Every structure is written in C-alpha cells, then in structure tokens.
Amino acid sequence: MRLVRRGVVGVWLTVMALAGCHGDKDKGPSQAGGAGGPGGPGGGAGGGQPLAVEVIQVQPGPVRDTGEYIGTLISRRSITLYPQVNGYVKRIAVRPGEQVKRGQLLLEVDPRIGRAGVQSAQAQRSSALAQRQFARSTRQRAEQLLKEGLLSRQDYEQSVSQAAAAEASARSAEAQVELQQVELGFYQVTAPFDGVVGNIPVKVGDYVTQQVALTSVDQSRALELSVSVPPERAAEVKPGTTQVDVLNMEGKPVVRAPVFFVAPTPNANTQLVELKAVFDNNEVGLLAGQVVHVEVEYAVRESLRLPTYAVSQQSSQFFATVVTEGDGGGQVAQRVPVQLGALQDNYYEVLKGLEQGATVAVGALQSLRDGQPVQPKPARPRGEESGVGGAADAGTATPGDGGTRRPDAGTDAGTDAGTSGGG
Template identity: 40%
Template sequence: MLSIGRPTLVTAVALMAFAGGCGTDKASSDRSPANQPPATPVKIEIARSTTIDDTSEYVATLKSRHSAVINPEVGGQVIQIYVHSGERVTAGTPLMQIDALKQQATLHSQEYAREAALANLRYAKQQRERVAKLYAEGVVSKQSLDEAQTALEAVEAQVKALEAQVREQQVQLHYYGVLAPTSGVVGDIPVRVGDRVTQSTLLTTVDQPGDLEAYIKVPVERARQLRLKRLVQILDDTGKVAAEGPIDFISAEVDDQTQSVLIKSRVNNPRGLLRTSQFVHARITWSSREGRLIPVLAVSRINGQFFAFVAEGEGKSLVARQRQIRVGQMIGNDYVVLDGIKAGDRIIVSGAQNLVDGAPVVPQK
C-alpha cells in the first residue's frame, strides 16, 4: 500500500489553493467593464406634452347662404339662353327667353279691345253732353239724361276692366323673359334651347360668392355633445384647414333613415376656394386635454399590449427600460399616450429592434 507523507500532502493542498485562486481571478476578469456587451446606439427623443383634441370628421355638403334657385313663372319652350355656367351676372340680367308668341297675341287682342272701348267711351261722353244740353232746353226728359249717364258709366267701367287686363297680360309677358333676381355666379344650366319647361322646371341657380353653409349629419350617439357656437373646421384634400365657422343650427329631429342629426355651420370663404354643392370633410372638436405624444416608431405591440423603451440613468451610463403603455388616437406620426409615459421621459425612437430590458444604450450623435 502506497503511503503519502506530510510534505507531499501540504504540497497538494497548496497547488489546489493556487488553482482555485486562478479560477476566481478569471471569473472576476470576465465581469469587468471591459468584457460587458457594448452599448447599443439609439436615437432618443424627449416625450413632450401638448394639447390633445378629441375630434371627429364627417362628410359635409356646402351650400350657398345666398343662392337663388331659378324656376320659370310660366311654361313654354326655351328659345334662347343668354348666359353660360360660371358667368358673373348682375341683378336684372336676362338669362333666358321662353317663347312668348302666344302671350303677345293675347296681349294684342286685349289692347285692341281696350282701343274699341275707348272709342265707345268718347262716343258715350259726347252723347251724354248732347242729352244734357237738350235736357237743359227742355227738349228731352230727365229719364233720357239718366240713361245717357248710365251708358257713360258702363263704358267707363268697361274701359277700366280692359286696362286692368292689358296690364295683367303685360306682366305675364314679362315672365317669359327670365332675369337674374340678384347678382352672383350662374350655376349649372340643365335645360337647352328647344326644351319645353314648366313652372317646376329648374332652369339654373345664381349664387353670391362669399359665405357658405356646411350641412353636416352627426351620428345620434354624438348628438348630446352638440352645442351652438362649437367650432367646425373644413378640411381641404391635404387635410389642412381651409375654412372654419361655428355651429349655428342643430336640428331637433333625428333622421330615421341614417340615425343622424343635421347641423349647419356658417363658413367663411374669403379666397373662394370652396364651392356650392361641394363635398368636404368637416372636423368637429368635442374637447381638449393635456397629453403626451411619442412617435409611432417607438411603440411595439406584443400580444395586444403596447410597449416602449425609455432610456434611464445619468451621463453615459444609460440603460433601456421597457415600459407597458396605454395609447389613444394617432395624430400624424405620433401616438397619444394615455398612461405609462410622463413628460420629460427619454424615449428610444430608433435602434430598439434588438433591445432587451436593461441593455446598455448610448445616444446617437
């Protein structure tokens, strides 16, 4: 049996201790800052507070506040159109002519009848004067004088009636010429020369440039929030505000077909960019509050939850901390943050694809 002496045992223990010490030094060197993973370069933005508007957008129809719808006063055939769509006219400008030959013939007939009645009136006056002279001389009786007076009065009444009829026919003839009732711009002209029109036929419109009125149908769910004077913004094709004005009418009834409430808003149109019957987007602001905005690119969605990385620490010793957040609507390229981020937080907006919670980061220069 092999035996080990004391000097040999001491040497073995010393060697084991030395090996253990070397292992400890190696582990310590592995945890030194020089061997930590490098900081990931990231772009950082400061979460900012801003006023967040609760808004809704609806399709609106613009109508002129000073639009005249032109219908003929009489029926007949259109024989001439003097204007074209888009032309500016003044009040009294001839727009169209409806065939008035039949009416002119009727007027001439009434005028001839009036002339005949005037001739009878002249004769009746002469006859009355002659009988009155004979009565004064005692040649005729009082009855003859009364009969002459009665005949004169009857002819006078007939003349007055015919004169009234002539004036009526003259007014009627005037209606065959369609005139602009007000100054403005001629709208669409759906009729053509040769068309037969009635009093219910739309000939055209004359719209005065300037103020318009937006007709907006708001879902009944929002009706309780409607208030007079609440601001309405009209948006152009790029989403920019083209005009705005207050709500000045709220219908008391709900449309049973669309379950919506009609409201109207007076819209200024100083530059003339908006037109009557144009469809536009109308934005209504319901309320405003303070909130935080962070870029959409800074937000990730995991299992239906929203997260963002925030840089924490001081100086160059920054680490990424993942936070669960609650977001609201999008405004442009930003999310409205309802919870999880406060103003002044340093949001990592790029370079976060491979980050994990606690990873060191360094701001990009």
C-alpha cells in the same frame, strides 16, 4: 518514397492545427480572447461609454375630441327656373357653368303669342278709351240740358251711369294691357341673382310647359354645410361653440365654421341628427352640392402627449424608452409599456404608463437595450416630422365617429420589449 513521406507529414500538420483551433473555442471567451475579449475591460454593455441619446420630457398638451363624417354643401341661394308660359324654345343665351349677373338673359321662349296678346289688349284699350270719351261728352250735354229743363232726371241719370261704365271699362282695358306686357316678359328667362348656370336639359325647338325645368342658378359665395351625427354625439354639440372643419383630400382643414343648428329629432330613416354650419366660400373654392369630409370638434382637453417618433412597437404592445437612474449610478435606458389613445398632429395621447415630466428617449431607439447606460441630451426640434424611429403608422384612420387614429394599445406590462420601431 520521399515525396510520399512529405505528403503524409503535411496532412498530419494540418490536422494538428485544426485540432488546436477547436480547443481554443472550447476554452470559452475568457481563455481564448484574453483581456481584449468582450468580457474583458472595455467589453460588454456595462463596460462601454454611455450612448448619447436625444430626450424630451412628457408634458400635457391640447387633445381634441373629434368625429369624422361625410357632409354635403348646400347653396344658400340656389333656384331652379321654370317657364311661366308655354311655347317653343327660341334661343339659349348661356352655357352650363357660365357665371351670370342678375337680370342677364338665359333663355327665350318664342314670344309671338305674347306679342299678339299685347296688341289685342292695346286695341281693346283704344276702343274702351274712345267709348269713355264719348260717354263723358254725353254726360256733360245731359247735365246742361237738365239745367235748361229740356231733359228729364231719369235720362240724365242714365247718361251718368253710362259714363261710369265706360270709365270702368277703360280702366280694365288698361290693366289688361299691363298684364299682357308682364306675360310678354315671361318669354324671356333671366337670372334672378348673380351666380353660376347649372345644366340646361332643353334645346332650341323644344316645346316647354310650366312644369319643365329649364336650368338652375347657384350662388356659392355663402355655403351651408349639412352633416349627420349619432344622437349621443349630437347631445354634446353646443350651437355657436362647437366647430366643424371641412377637410381636403389630404385630411387637412380648409375652412372652419361654428355649428348654428342642431336638429331637434333624428332622421326617421337614418336615426342620425343633422348639424348645420355656414361659411364664406369666397376664398375656399368649394362647390354647391359637393360631398366633403367633415371633422366635428366636440371638445378640447389637456392630456399627456407623446410624439410618434418616441414610440416603439412589439406586436400589439407599444413602448416608450424612459431614461432613469441606474443601480450603480449614472443614467440607463428602460423600456416601459404604454397605453396610447388618439393620434393627432403626430402626437399620441398617453392614457397609461408615463407620468408628467418623465424623460423619454426619442433618438437611437433601434439600438437601445434595457439597462444600457445613456448620456441624454436635449432633442433637436423636429417640426412636423413624424414616424421617426417609432410607430407612426401604428393606428388606422377610422371614418365616422372618432375620426382620429387610435392604436390597439395592449395592457400586458410583462410583454417582452423585443425590437423597436415596430420590429
């Protein structure tokens, strides 16, 4: 019986203790927590020490008006080689992609027909020279006989005419020999200038004619860039001033050149206007025929800019946290909606929402709340750092016209700030 009573007493004490705990919760924080609770001294947002945050001042900077397109590189010295004679391919002296010098042998067509032609012409020349010599001697004898009165004037004039014909025949034979020697040189296909050999579609033993392409030679030392843009944008291009950048796979410019040509009319099929620029390719290493990403810089203007790590995002609305004077003195954080433009070099263009010289927080954006006391301090240099505590990835790259990234900036100033950092 004593054990039963002790068990009942223990259960009763436990129930009373739990009831006391629930009672403390119903009394509220001020009664349960006493002076040390969140509402007491040192608690809440208004009673703590100001939060130290890094800040910058919004200042204008260069903003480039650009468009991103696809361009093609063209060699300013490129040639496709065709044989100037018909025949069988006897020898191929180079390989595709090989660097060659001017005059270097590339391919040889069987020259036996050409050699036979030279020998025939030489034989005809020898005969013509002999006939010319005989005609000259005959004319000299006729002249002497005419002086002695032993030859008529008609016979003398006939010998002079024969000598002139033999002279002309000899000159024709000599010219024929030179022609055959030139044609014999056509059996050897050589490089017209220093460059790189292209594809060689023929092989030894193939019969080629003057319409069969043998190979090509390209010189990539000077390349021409061809890019097509919309007509409305082409009207903004100034030859000699508008710059074009060739971009690598990471989107970084590898070479810049001014536009020197703007087509006077759009292409009939694409309705785009062709632009051309030329640059020295010695240190760039690009290839003729290569398709590249191109950025055309139409203009550069000054505008307010905000680094990506100073931007937070709630849904489609972007915000900046401004440090301003509080009602009770001191400085507090205030989140304001902003409308942003293009993203370039880790900076957004500020279209609306901030004034020049405004102090903006760039640190601790995740923990800042509206009205929270802050202690601003100059931001440390961040260099090329991007996307720190902000909406660095808010925009999407748009190829073609307007190649810079532009976030979908909302304009509803009453949107709740929510969480920062793209929360």
